[in-house]
Structure formats: C-alpha cells, structure tokens
Amino acid sequence: MLITLLTVITLVFGLVRLAPGGPFDGERQMPPDIEANLRAAYHLDEPIYQQYARYMSGLLQGDLGPSFRQKDFDVNELIAAGLPISAGLGVAALFTALILGIGIGIAAGFNQRTFADRLIMAVNNLNIALPTIVVAPLMVLVFSVLLRWFPAGGSDSIWHFVLPTIALALPYSAAIARLTRAGIIETKLEPHVKTAMAKGLSQSRLVYRHILPMALLPVISFLGPAAATLLTGSVVVEQVFDLPGIGRYFVQGALNRDYTLVMGVVVVYSAAIVTFNFFVDLAYAWLDPRIRLRQ
C-alpha cells in the first residue's frame, strides 16, 4: 500500500522535473534576476535530491507546497476548499451505485430468464456503453432545461447534487448489477447452497446468509478499480454541473500549467484510491469465509 503511494509520488515528482520549460515561462520574457529570485523563492535552484527531500518531508507533514499560479494560495488551501464537495459526491455516488446495482442484480438474478430479467439486462448493457461525458449533459438538457426539475449547475443546495450523483453512479450501477446477477446465478448452483436447502432453511436465511455474501464477492473486488475510474468520472461531472470540487481545480491547474497544484491533486487522489483499496481488501476477507477461516 505504502509502496504504491511512494511510487506514485516519486513518478509524479520525476515527471514534473523532467518537463521542458519552467513553470514561469510566460508570454513575456522575465528579466533573468527576477526569474532567479522566483526560482529561489520556490527552492527550484536546489539540487534535485534536495527538492525531493523537501517535497517528501512536506508531504509527511501534510503540506503539498505552494501553488505556482495562484500566488496567494497554497495547494493545501485549494484542495481543502474542493475536498468536501468531491468527497461528498464520490461517497454519495458509490452508495447510489451499490444500492441501485445490487437491487437490480438481485431482481434479475433470482428471476432468471423472465421478461423482467431480459429487459433489465438489455437496459444495463446499453448503460455500460453510455459514457459520462454524454449522459451528464443529456441529463442537464432533459431534467434541468426541458423539465426544470433540478437546477443545472452550482452547489448551493442539496438539490444541486442529485443529478451529478446519479450521473456519476449510473455506469457503476450497471456494472454492479451485471456482476451481482452473474454471482447469484453461479452461487445458486454451489454445493453449500444445496446443502443449506436440504437442511430445510427458510428462504430468507438461505438468500441472506448463504447466497448473497458469496454472490457479492466479485462486486467487492470490482470496487477497487472502480474507485479509480469513479474519480476520473467525477472530474467530468464537476465540470458539467459546475461544482467547485477538486476535479475542477485539477482541470484548471492542467490548463494553466500549474505544476504543483496538478501534482497535489494526483497525490491526494492516489492516496484516496490506495486507502479505499485497503478497505476493499478488508471487506473481502470479512465476506468470504474461506479467507476468514485461514487466519
């Protein structure tokens, strides 16, 4: 876990230093002594290993350094401003996706080969091919412009978060539904389920105790990589719905070539993903009796 994080940080740091052109290259040529002063102020005149050590020790104290473009802010302040919105959006979308996806998957898995099952899976398959960059603007068009049910952009009230959350959650709910359905269909045929059935267990105990925990294992392992793509999706959603989250700062920073800001966002995102993956592993061990018994 730490190794992954260390790799990311080192990789990002190395890339930034490898880049041609300094962060202060602008339209206008700066006088050399001013540029030298600027470089000294941001410690860019030190040898590379010292810069690396400085960045790492800053990171250990939770300091991501100053923003190269927005002079009065450091990266911490910018990220702190966006984090509540992005984190809230991400968590809400994840739960929406889980509830929707598992619900649909259960409905389809236990009523296999019925009309409802086919309909659900057909809609679902289409959903997987619908990228957020198309769905999110279409949702704005239909629900905000034509029907006027929800506001189109901004972050003033809870209503502003309904459409972004759904837009972000939809592709994942589709994938989760597919996995849940496949898991249920497979688990139903397992010997341990037949044994449980032969013991005369009640329907609900059979489903909740013997089928679902096994059937949901693929969903859990899907959540790890999904976290990474959920973040990239949130960048688009924040852009479309005009939410001032980290993703917006990331795109702005990228367009302005604000190296430290972009670096900081990548580091924060990676840390979030790595932590999330750790919890996914824990959940996996907790759900799967085979892993649990070994300990």
Add this chain to the structure above:
Amino acid sequence: MMLHLNKDTARPNNKRKMRRSTRVSIILLSIIVIAAIIGPELSNWQPEDIDWDAMEQGPSLAHPFGTDLVGRDLFVRTMIGARTSLTIAVIATFVSLIIGVPWGAFAGYLGGRVDQFMMRIVDVLYGLPFILLVILLVVLFGRNPYLLFAALGAIFWLDLARIVRGQTLSIRQALFIEASRSLGAHTGQIVWRHIIPNVIGPVIVYATITLPSVILAESFISFLGLGVQEPNTSWGVLIADGTATIESSPWMLIFPGVLLVTTLWCCNTLGDRLSDHRDEIQRNPVNL
C-alpha cells in the same frame, strides 16, 4: 449447466447463424468506419469553412447535422472527429500491444523472481488513477498528439500483460518449446518465434475490448480541453462544444454523442461475442 454446454457446442457448427446483435454491430461499425474515411469528401463543406448565413442552425438540407457557433458544418466536422478518434484509438491500442505482449510473454516464460518482479510492477501501476497521470503528462510536455497516443497506450498495456502472461504459463512447458530450447534457441528467439504467435488469439480478442476504452479515454481528455485542439477536432471536442451550448443548440451534442455511443456499444458487443466464441473453441477444439 448441462443444457448451457449443449447449446454452446452446437453453435460453431452452423456459422451462418450469427446473433442478431453481432450482425447489427458489424454493420453499424462498418458504416461508421467508412463514413470516417470517405464522409468528409461527400460533403460540400470543408471542416473549417464558415457559412455566414447559417450560424448555430439546426439540422437542414444544406447542413444535415446543423452548424456550430461560428457557422461551420457539423456533418463534416463530426466525420473528421470520427477519423481522429478512431485513428487515435487504433494507434494507442497498437502501442499497448507493443508494450503489453512482450512484457507478459517474458514474465510468463522466465518465471520465478523475474516474473514476480515484473508482475509486481503491473500490480502497483494497476491501482493508479492512470488517466490523471496521462493528463499530467499532457500538461508537462505540451499537447502533442503523438504523446497522447503513447500515453494512452501506456495505460492499457497492463491488462494485456496479465492475459499474455497467463497464456504463456499454460504453454511454457509444451513439447515444442522444450524442443527448441534443446536445439539451443535463446530466450528472445523462443518468446518471439514460439510464444507470441501462440498467444495471439486471446490478444486479438482483448484488443477489441481495449479499443472502446481507448476511444472513451481520448474523448474524456479532449472533453476537458486537454487533448485534441482546435482547429482539429474529435468526438470529445465536439461533445464538449455541444455541452457548452446545450440550452440553445442541443443538436451539437446529440449527433457526435450518438455516434460515440453507437461505436462503444458495437465494440463492446463484438468484444463480448469474440471472447464467447474463443471460450467455445477452447472447450471443444475438434470444431476448429
């Protein structure tokens, strides 16, 4: 389960009976590819031509897909966008093949510590928000389209490496490999001449699944304004323009959006079918 097997074994014998979704996606995909190649030639307009009498107009006879804010014909721009998006997708997929296949083949063939080390690298990279790193690359090194290809390819080789390694493990003990080793062939020769040609089947299947992911990644980056730049265009750029003007001119979003979705759906369907088909062949090689 029994019933399922029977149905599957029966299918390869009558090849004419393709699933309807397969046929539909092959036809649609062919139309899109042909349109991307010859489409721009069919239109009376050039992608950068400005029709001063028709700015931000909806679809009409003169402009089947409408025009954008400055009066450029959207039909021809969408076709050019298709050209860009599909070309980037094909090249990036190719790059991922060039990195992923040898990586997996060497890891699988050499085994032991080398294998562990190489696959450990893949595992570490797997957990990263890779598309963000691509954006970082684009920011640092400028918006060079070649870099975009390379960077996209560099994301998608991970899965390929895993698949190729798995396949290599299953054939590394085969007699013909042992034979060539005893004849004195060195590692590079064995991997290149014997292992890679034998794992190419699953690789092709996986490449068809990679293609839509690359299209999606490219449109995502271009949507954010960090990929393909004006006056060049791609589906991502067109969709971004359409999103900006969604209230006044929704057709600017709808046409490129529909094309993108159709392409993704066709590629996904074909990829699924191809891998189903491969599973069938593996289960009963007699039908080959």
